[in-house]
Structure formats: structure tokens, C-alpha cells
Amino acid sequence: MRKLLLFIPLALFIGMGFFLWKGLYLDPREIPSALVDRPMPAFELPSLTEPERKLSAADLKGEVALVNVWATWCPTCKEEHSFLNQLAQQGITIYGINYKDEPVKATAWLQRYLNPYREVILDQEGRLGLDLGVYGAPETYVIDAQGTIRYRHVGAVDAKVWKSLEAIMQQVQGAGA
Amino acid sequence: MSRLLVLLLLVAPFSWSAIDAYEFRSSADEARFQQLTAELRCPKCQNQNIADSDSPIAKDLRREVYRMVDAGAPDTEVIDFMVTRYGDFVLYRPKVNSQTWFLWYGPYLLLGLGALIILFIVYTRKANRRAKPGGDNLALTSDERARLDELLKKDTKA
Amino acid sequence: MIPELGTYALVLALILSVLLSTIPMVGAHRGNLLWISFAKPLSVGAFFFIAISFVILTHAFLVNDFSVSYVANNSNTALPWYYKMSAVWGGHEGSLLLWVLTLAGWILAVALKSDDLPADILGRVLGVLGIVLTGFLLFTLLTSSPFERLLPRSPAEGADLNPLLQDFGLIVHPPMLYMGYVGFSVAFAFAIAALLSGRLDAAWARWSRPWTNIAWAILTLGITLGSWWAYYELGWGGWWFWDPVENASLMPWLVGTALVHSLAVTEKRGVFKSWTVLLAIFAFSLSLLGTFLVRSGVLTSVHAFATDPERGFFILVFLGVVIGGSLLLYALRASEVKSESSFGLVSRETMLLVNNVLLAVICFTVLLGTLYPLLIDALGMGKLSVGPPYFNALSVPVGALLMFFLGIGAVTRWRRQDGKPLVKQLVLPFVAAVVLGVLTLFWREGEATLWTYTGVILAFWLLNMALTDISQRVRRRSSSVWENLKKLPRSYYGMQMAHLGVAVLAVGIAMVSAFNEQRDLRMSPGESQRVGDYTFIFEGTQHVEGPNFTSDKATLRVLYKDKPYTVMYPEKRLYTARGNVMTEADLDPGLFRDLYVALGEELEGGAWAIRLQFKPYVRWLWLGGLMMMFGGFLAASDPRYRKQARRAAKQETVNA
Numbered sequence: 001m002r003k004l005l006l007f008i009p010l011a012l013f014i015g016m017g018f019f020l021w022k023g024l025y026l027d028p029r030e031i032p033s034a035l036v037d038r039p040m041p042a043f044e045l046p047s048l049t050e051p052e053r054k055l056s057a058a059d060l061k062g063e064v065a066l067v068n069v070w071a072t073w074c075p076t077c078k079e080e081h082s083f084l085n086q087l088a089q090q091g092i093t094i095y096g097i098n099y100k101d102e103p104v105k106a107t108a109w110l111q112r113y114l115n116p117y118r119e120v121i122l123d124q125e126g127r128l129g130l131d132l133g134v135y136g137a138p139e140t141y142v143i144d145a146q147g148t149i150r151y152r153h154v155g156a157v158d159a160k161v162w163k164s165l166e167a168i169m170q171q172v173q174g175a176g177a
Numbered sequence: 178m179s180r181l182l183v184l185l186l187l188v189a190p191f192s193w194s195a196i197d198a199y200e201f202r203s204s205a206d207e208a209r210f211q212q213l214t215a216e217l218r219c220p221k222c223q224n225q226n227i228a229d230s231d232s233p234i235a236k237d238l239r240r241e242v243y244r245m246v247d248a249g250a251p252d253t254e255v256i257d258f259m260v261t262r263y264g265d266f267v268l269y270r271p272k273v274n275s276q277t278w279f280l281w282y283g284p285y286l287l288l289g290l291g292a293l294i295i296l297f298i299v300y301t302r303k304a305n306r307r308a309k310p311g312g313d314n315l316a317l318t319s320d321e322r323a324r325l326d327e328l329l330k331k332d333t334k335a
Numbered sequence: 336m337i338p339e340l341g342t343y344a345l346v347l348a349l350i351l352s353v354l355l356s357t358i359p360m361v362g363a364h365r366g367n368l369l370w371i372s373f374a375k376p377l378s379v380g381a382f383f384f385i386a387i388s389f390v391i392l393t394h395a396f397l398v399n400d401f402s403v404s405y406v407a408n409n410s411n412t413a414l415p416w417y418y419k420m421s422a423v424w425g426g427h428e429g430s431l432l433l434w435v436l437t438l439a440g441w442i443l444a445v446a447l448k449s450d451d452l453p454a455d456i457l458g459r460v461l462g463v464l465g466i467v468l469t470g471f472l473l474f475t476l477l478t479s480s481p482f483e484r485l486l487p488r489s490p491a492e493g494a495d496l497n498p499l500l501q502d503f504g505l506i507v508h509p510p511m512l513y514m515g516y517v518g519f520s521v522a523f524a525f526a527i528a529a530l531l532s533g534r535l536d537a538a539w540a541r542w543s544r545p546w547t548n549i550a551w552a553i554l555t556l557g558i559t560l561g562s563w564w565a566y567y568e569l570g571w572g573g574w575w576f577w578d579p580v581e582n583a584s585l586m587p588w589l590v591g592t593a594l595v596h597s598l599a600v601t602e603k604r605g606v607f608k609s610w611t612v613l614l615a616i617f618a619f620s621l622s623l624l625g626t627f628l629v630r631s632g633v634l635t636s637v638h639a640f641a642t643d644p645e646r647g648f649f650i651l652v653f654l655g656v657v658i659g660g661s662l663l664l665y666a667l668r669a670s671e672v673k674s675e676s677s678f679g680l681v682s683r684e685t686m687l688l689v690n691n692v693l694l695a696v697i698c699f700t701v702l703l704g705t706l707y708p709l710l711i712d713a714l715g716m717g718k719l720s721v722g723p724p725y726f727n728a729l730s731v732p733v734g735a736l737l738m739f740f741l742g743i744g745a746v747t748r749w750r751r752q753d754g755k756p757l758v759k760q761l762v763l764p765f766v767a768a769v770v771l772g773v774l775t776l777f778w779r780e781g782e783a784t785l786w787t788y789t790g791v792i793l794a795f796w797l798l799n800m801a802l803t804d805i806s807q808r809v810r811r812r813s814s815s816v817w818e819n820l821k822k823l824p825r826s827y828y829g830m831q832m833a834h835l836g837v838a839v840l841a842v843g844i845a846m847v848s849a850f851n852e853q854r855d856l857r858m859s860p861g862e863s864q865r866v867g868d869y870t871f872i873f874e875g876t877q878h879v880e881g882p883n884f885t886s887d888k889a890t891l892r893v894l895y896k897d898k899p900y901t902v903m904y905p906e907k908r909l910y911t912a913r914g915n916v917m918t919e920a921d922l923d924p925g926l927f928r929d930l931y932v933a934l935g936e937e938l939e940g941g942a943w944a945i946r947l948q949f950k951p952y953v954r955w956l957w958l959g960g961l962m963m964m965f966g967g968f969l970a971a972s973d974p975r976y977r978k979q980a981r982r983a984a985k986q987e988t989v990n991a
Binding site for chain 1: 609613616617620627631632633634635644647648651654655658659662663665666669670706708709710712713717718
């Protein structure tokens with residue numbers, strides 16, 4: 001009996017080793033969105049292109065779409081922008097949230113690098129970003145036709161990321177239909 | 178790839194100059210603010226609370242905490258606000274639920290187990306001693322006594 | 336050309352270390368004294384080549400050889416020479432080389448200072464150490480060589496050492512820390528040697544003790560330095576954050592403390608033998624685990640080196656081999672061990688068993704809290720965080736229990752102690768402790784909690800029990816008090832000093848946690864703020880140029896009870912190479928309180944955000960740590976060890 005007890009430390013170590021091995025392939029800094037399967041937070045913010053017009057969560061309903069949080073001060077946003085333009089040309093609906101930025105700079109930036117967004121929400125104070133749980137631009141959300149958040153990706157969207165986003169969008173589309 | 182990671186870490190902006198000059202209605206409010214910001218984790222940084230981090234998101238979150246504390250919201254409301262938006266990740270004090278009961282109670286279980294082990298060890302030794310005929314076998318034999326005397330003589334010289 | 340020599344030196348060291356891992360071990364197994372005798376020269380040789388390699392890397396830093404990528408990433412021509420030298424261990428590859436150098440140093444020490452050991456034990460001990468060294472050299476050469484080159488286009492200028500590391504703390508903290516937890520490899524090697532040879536007797540404990548005590552004392556120093564450094568350097572006045580890397584150094588320390596005590600029992604009473612062996616294995620395993628956690632990217636930490644899963648995998652495999660192998664050996668061999676004596680429920684043996692259990696529980700808590708987020712994530716149950724509130728909530732009560740039993744154990748006899756006389760001895764000191772504790776805290780303005788009282792009362796308790804024990808020993812025979820004091824062995828004084836260090840540490844923790852005051856506010860030149868009995872008057876800032884930075888230096892006049900007391904100069908620095916902004920807090924240190932001032936950002940109208948802190952008894956934290964360290968060194972230096980070790984060795988050779 002005592003002999004068996006002596007194997008306990010080894011057994012515990014093997015168990016721990018297994019988890020450490022799994023941990024090597026996880027990213028401890030990646031946080032999933034806390035808002036998955038919850039509706040887009042309520043907001044009333046002006047549109048960048050038409051400042052007198054107020055946008056709200058209702059304006060994002062109607063179809064499965066992407067919501068991209070971006071800013072002119074964010075270098076990674078510039079990197080992903082051309083890919084977003086491509087997606088827009090393919091017919092993907094993308095809404096933009098201009099996060100903690102200056103409208104004048106943002107407008108100039110979009111003129112220069114083209115505008116893939118159906119609408120651009122002006123979130124100068126970052127309140128909508130806060131309600132969404134944004135912690136670093138760029139972030140891209142997948143929302144369904146009812147405006148419910150289904151997924152969030154933190155970081156630039158490129159061809160590789162798009163593959164998984166596309167799969168999610170199709171899944172959401174299928175489920176909703 | 179590893180080189181890129183090295184470079185990224187080198188430019189990662191972690192810094193500790195997160196001093197905001199907020200004015201509080203009372204010192205109790207200030208204390209609450211300090212405690213809450215110490216227990217909320219910065220979602221972006223490498224393991225810092227929002228009180229110490231200078232990243233923009235930490236600043237924003239501190240502002241929110243200040244706003245809520247100043248408006249009189251209780252601690253639970255502030256925490257719920259943060260968790261709703263950022264998930265349990267931002268709590269340095271993990272919630273006590275089915276996922277974390279082992280975290281919170283495991284050490285006490287181990288303590289109880291340890292106490293039992295100590296009692297077990299002591300009582301089995303006592304039992305073993307009683308089981309041996311003639312009681313303790315710690316009495317010296319005459320040979321051992323002779324050796325002991327030798328050693329003691331050597332010891333006092335040393 | 337020269338950096339390549341560094342690599343070659345490491346390769347030579349690797350060859351020697353492989354030989355060290357095998358020849359003496361086989362020699363010990365076969366009783367071949369010649370083969371065992373190779374161990375010493377092999378150890379010397381390995382150390383020699385590793386030292387050369389380290390010197391070459393240091394040289395590369397000093398001459399600004401930016402063709403070496405590690406130098407380019409961690410240095411800069413404008414960096415002062417003393418920081419260039421310590422930048423050698425500022426990043427992953429270099430600090431790993433420091434690890435290797437430290438290990439080689441301990442191996443050298445064991446090889447040179449172990450003439451008293453039986454040959455086969457020495458052969459096995461150095462053999463085990465050789466295996467560990469081989470693993471680390473392979474890791475360095477295969478995945479983390481500091482001598483990699485950036486050719487043909489090497490940068491003209493380096494990226495500079497992280498400004499946070501440009502500080503005295505970097506010069507002392509990592510080397511001390513490494514010397515400490517690498518030193519547990521010696522206790523580990525002795526334990527494995529004992530298991531392999533089947534000779535798990537009290538003699539093994541006697542040989543192992545001085546090495547373990549010294550490693551423990553150095554680790555205590557390393558951790559204390561880390562806490563002190565973080566405090567004055569980081570600008571937020573904290574001294575322990577339960578960060579995964581901090582925990583990685585604390586866990587070996589906790590088990591090491593249990594080991595130091597358990598070894599004492601094993602040596603003196605011949606009991607707990609297999610448990611002590613297990614502790615020795617655990618202590619070093621936790622050191623290795625720490626190395627894994629810090630360098631694999633598995634946990635997020637401000638201290639972590641940037642690494643990738645490939646390196647993490649290598650270390651994990653190495654861990655598997657070393658720890659798994661030793662635990663397997665333990666499971667197979669430890670049952671052959673028998674206790675040499677017995678003890679009652681109330682006895683010093685039981686008290687030390689309690690000590691071990693409590694320390695193990697705290698270590699388990701730290702391990703659990705550190706790995707829990709990983710565990711939950713790996714099980715797919717989401718992401719959560721475990722931070723200071725958890726660790727404090729759990730370790731404080733158990734720590735209090737530890738202190739309580741420490742006091743009792745101080746006067747408990749070996750083997751059998753009668754309950755009633757013991758309790759009688761305890762009552763007066765306990766009541767006195769409560770009274771003193773309450774008196775000390777009651778009149779003090781601030782938020783003392785139940786735990787504050789507990790901490791201070793228990794500290795007085797330890798003091799009282801120490802005095803009780805000393806007075807008993809000193810009044811024992813007919814000789815005078817002074818003579819009796821002189822007769823007490825050094826190890827006894829070491830023990831008392833270390834235990835009092837615990838009391839001092841507890842006071843520091845209790846007081847600074849309860850009575851710390853912090854104000855963050857906006858101050859314009861001329862404005863003042865009162866914190867406790869101190870008034871701080873902000874006098875504005877000036878621009879200053881440093882060797883590799885520019886800074887805004889603020890002047891704050893401090894009054895104590897309205898009389899001029901001192902002037903403080905916190906700074907906000909911009910390091911030109913990397914563009915980092917750093918705050919350099921200014922401290923007015925004192926035995927009973929620190930004043931701490933840090934500069935935030937400039938606000939409109941020439942005002943600045945300023946943090947003022949009043950930190951009572953914070954220095955007691957590190958004072959306690961230093962006392963523990965001194966106690967450890969004092970105990971290890973007891974000449975009894977060497978005499979007894981020699982006698983035991985002679986006895987061994989006679990009996991063999």
C-alpha cells in the first residue's frame with residue numbers, strides 16, 4: 001500500500017505536465033468577447049460621413065455583417081485596410097466604428113485609403129468601444145441579422161483570418177435562415 | 178518568428194506612470210477607487226492591474242471606475258459593469274463558483290489532509306512501539322554502551 | 336570571430352558535462368575509484384569553459400559588438416559600462432547563460448569542497464549535477480544561443496537595454512536569485528545520490544545541510560532584492576504582486592524552507608527520511624518549473640522573457656526527464672527506508688511536521704493560483720485571472736498558523752514533550768504578545784484590521800518565545816549567563832535570527848498593508864498637500880539631460896510637523912533610444928516609514944499629476960528577509976558540520 005502511495009507525486013507531475021504541454025499551444029493573452037450571443041450594445045452616435053445623422057444599433061440589423069473597430073492612430077488598422085476594401089468589393093457588409101479618433105483625420109484617411117464601410121460610427125469618446133469590451137484596435141466583430149454579436153477577432157484581418165470569419169458568417173447565416 | 182516576438186516585447190509599452198489626479202468626495206471614495214482599480218486587471222497589458230498600467234484602455238477603465246464611484250455605485254455594480262464587457266478575465270479576485278471551488282477550497286482540503294496525515298503518522302508510530310515486545314527498543318545494549326563511552330571520551334577531547 | 340569562440344567554449348563544456356554525467360556515475364555503480372576521480376577535473380573543466388563563454392559575451396557587450404544579435408537587442412553605445420555588463424543577463428539567452436554559469440559554479444564548489452564525502456556518493460552527486468548541466472547546455476546551444484550573429488548587415492546602434500532594467504537592481508537581483516534556486520540542485524543531487532546508492536541514512540542529511548542552507552539563504556536574498564528593487568524602481572510603491580514569475584521564485588523558496596527544517600530533523604533524529612528526499616526533489620523541480628514558466632510563454636507576466644512554444648517544449652521535455660525520472664526513482668526506492676526512532680504527538684518532530692505541512696499548503700496555493708488560469712483554459716472553460724486578492728486571502732491565514740506553531744515549536748522538546756508543562760510555558764508569552772500587540776496598534780490612526788492585529792501579535796509572540804527559549808538555555812547550569820550564551824552553537828543563533836526575521840517581516844507586511852496612505856493629485860507650483868504629519872510643497876520642474884535620457888525633474892519640499900524636513904526630486908524620463916517614458920520615483924527612506932513621491936503627467940497650466948505615499952514599516956519587509964538570510968548563513972557556517980561530516984566520512988570508510 002505504501003508503495004503505491006509513493007507513486008502519487010509522479011502521477012501528479014505527469015498530470016501537471018500534460019496541462020503545461022497543452023498550455024504551450026494556447027495564448028494566455030487572447031480574451032474571447034464577453035458579449036458573444038448578446039445583442040449589440042445600445043448607442044446613439046453620429047455617422048462620420050453625415051454628422052447630423054445619428055446611428056443606433058438598429059442601423060446594424062438586417063443581414064450578417066462585420067463590424068470593424070479602427071482608428072487613424074492605429075498602424076495595424078492601416079495594414080488590414082486594403083483587405084477590408086477587397087472584402088467590401090466582394091459584397092461583404094462591413095460597418096466601421098471609428099474609435100477614439102478625430103473626425104477630420106478619419107475622413108481624410110478614408111478618402112486616401114478608400115472606404116469599405118457601409119456606415120462609419122463616430123465613437124470619439126470610446127464609450128461604444130467600452131461597452132463592446134474593446135481593448136485594442138483593430139477588432140472585428142461578426143454580427144447576425146438581428147444585430148446579435150456572434151464572434152470577435154482581435155488584430156488585423158488577413159486572408160487567413162478571413163477564412164475562419166467567413167466560416168462563422170456562413171454558419172450564422174445558415175442558423176438564422 | 179521568435180525574433181519578431183523578441184522585438185515586439187522590446188517595444189511593448191508597459192509602464193507604471195499611471196497617476197490620475199481625480200478628486201473624490203470623501204476619503205472613503207478614494208479608498209474604494211484605489212481598491213477597485215487594484216483588483217481589476219488591464220485587459221491588454223501583461224499582467225498589470227488598471228491602477229498601475231498606463232495603457233489607454235487602463236486609463237479609460239480607471240475613468241469609468243471613478244465615474245461610478247463618484248456617482249455612488251456600490252462595488253458590486255462596478256465589478257458587474259467590467260465583467261459584462263470584458264469577462265471574468267478582468268477580475269484578479271476570481272469569482273467563487275463551480276469552476277473555481279477547487280481553487281478557493283483546495284488548499285484547505287490539503288490542510289485538512291495534512292493534519293490527518295500527521296495524526297496518522299504519530300499514532301502508527303505509537304502503535305508500532307506498543308506492538309514491540311519489551312516496549313521501546315531504544316535501550317542500549319552493553320556493546321553499544323561501551324561504544325558510546327568511547328565516543329564520549331573522544332568528544333570531550335575534541 | 337570572438338563570439339564564435341564563445342560557442343566553441345560552450346560545446347567543449349557540453350562534451351565535458353556529458354562525460355561528467357556518465358563516467359563518475361558508472362564508476363560509483365561499479366565501485367571504480369579511478370572513474371569516480373574524473374568527476375573533479377571534469378567539473379573544473381566544465382566551469383572553466385562556461386566561464387570563458389560568459390566572459391566572451393560580456394566582452395561583446397563592452398565593445399559594442401552589434402553583429403551579435405543578442406547584444407544588438409539589449410545594448411546601446413550610450414549605455415553606461417556597468418549596465419552593459421549587467422545587460423548580459425537582461426534577456427533570455429544571456430540570462431540562460433548566467434543560469435548555466437551559476438550551475439557550473441555550484442558544481443565546482445561541490446567538487447572542490449567535498450573531500451569528506453565517500454567516493455561513490457561524490458561520484459553520483461556530481462553525476463546528477465552533470466546531467467542537469469548537460470540539459471541546460473543543450474538547451475542553450477540548440478535553441479537559445481546568445482552568440483547568434485546578425486551578418487552581413489549588423490546594425491550600427493543597438494536597441495538599448497529596457498530602461499526599467501537600467502538600474503542597480505539588475506546588477507544584483509538576477510545573479511543572487513539564480514545562485515539561490517540553482518543551488519537547490521545540490522540538495523537534489525544529494526537526494527538522488529542517496530536513492531541510487533540505497534544509503535538513505537542520517538549522514539546524507541548531514542552532508543546536504545550546509546549546501547541547502549546556503550542556497551536557501553541566497554535565494555532569500557535574491558527574492559528580497561527583487562521586492563526591494565520593484566518597490567523603488569517601478570514607481571507605484573508596491574513590493575509584491577504575486578506575478579507568475581515572482582511566484583516561480585517563491586515556490587522553491589517555500590519548499591526549500593520546509594527542506595531546511597526537514598533536513599534538521601532527519602539529521603538529528605533519523606526520521607522523515609523519505610519525506611526529506613521528496614522535498615529535495617520538489618525544491619529543485621520547482622526551480623526547473625519556474626524556468627519553464629518564465630521562458631515558455633505559457634503564462635502572462637511583466638517579467639517573462641519573450642520566447643516561443645518551441646523553446647517551451649524543449650524545457651518541458653527536459654523537465655519530464657529530470658523530474659519524472661527522479662520521482663520514478665523515488666517511487667521505486669524510497670520504500671526501502673526505515674525510520675530510526677519514534678516520537679510522540681506533542682514533540683518537536685511533530686511541530687516540524689506541522690511546519691512542513693503548512694509550508695506545503697502555501698506552496699500548493701501559490702502553484703494552484705498560478706496555474707489555474709492555464710488549467711481552465713486548457714479544459715476549454717474560458718479565461719479567468721487569479722491575482723493578489725486570492726493569494727493574500729489564502730496565504731495570510733496559513734502563514735499566521737505557521738507563525739503560531741513556530742512559537743510553540745521553539746520550546747518543544749524532541750521526541751516527547753508533556754503537554755501540561757508546555758502549555759504553562761506558553762501562557763505568559765502569549766498573553767504578553769496580545770497585550771503588546773493591542774497596545775501598539777490601538778492608538779494608531781488608520782484602518783487596522785483583524786489580520787493586522789494578528790500579524791503584530793504573532794510577531795510579539797515569536798519574540799517572546801525566542802526570549803523564553805534563550806532564557807531557559809542560559810539558566811540551565813551552574814555556569815554564568817554569558818558563558819552559557821557563548822556555548823550556544825552558531826546554528827542556534829542562526830535559527831533564532833531567521834525566526835525573528837519572520838517576525839520582522841510579518842510586522843512589515845501587517846503595518847504597510849493597514850496604514851499605507853496614497854494620494855494622487857494635481858499640483859501646481861506652490862501648492863501643498865498634507866499626508867499624515869508630513870506636508871509636501873511642489874516647487875515646479877526643471878529640464879535635465881542624462882547619459883541616454885532627458886528628464887523633467889520636480890522639486891518637492893517636505894515639512895514634518897510644519898518644520899522643514901527634506902527635499903525630494905521625482906523625475907519623468909524619456910529614454911532617447913527606445914522612446915520609453917519612465918517615472919523615477921524619489922524615496923525618503925526610514926526605518927519606521929518611507930516617503931514616496933512619483934511624477935505623473937504634465938497637466939495644463941504647468942501643473943503635474945503627482946503621487947504622494949506614506950508607507951510605514953515598509954523597510955521591515957526587507958530587513959526581515961535579510962535577517963532570515965543572515966540566519967541561514969550563520970547556521971551553515973557552524974563548524975560542527977565540518978567536524979561531524981569528517982567524522983562521519985571516516986566512520987563510513989571504516990565500516991565499508
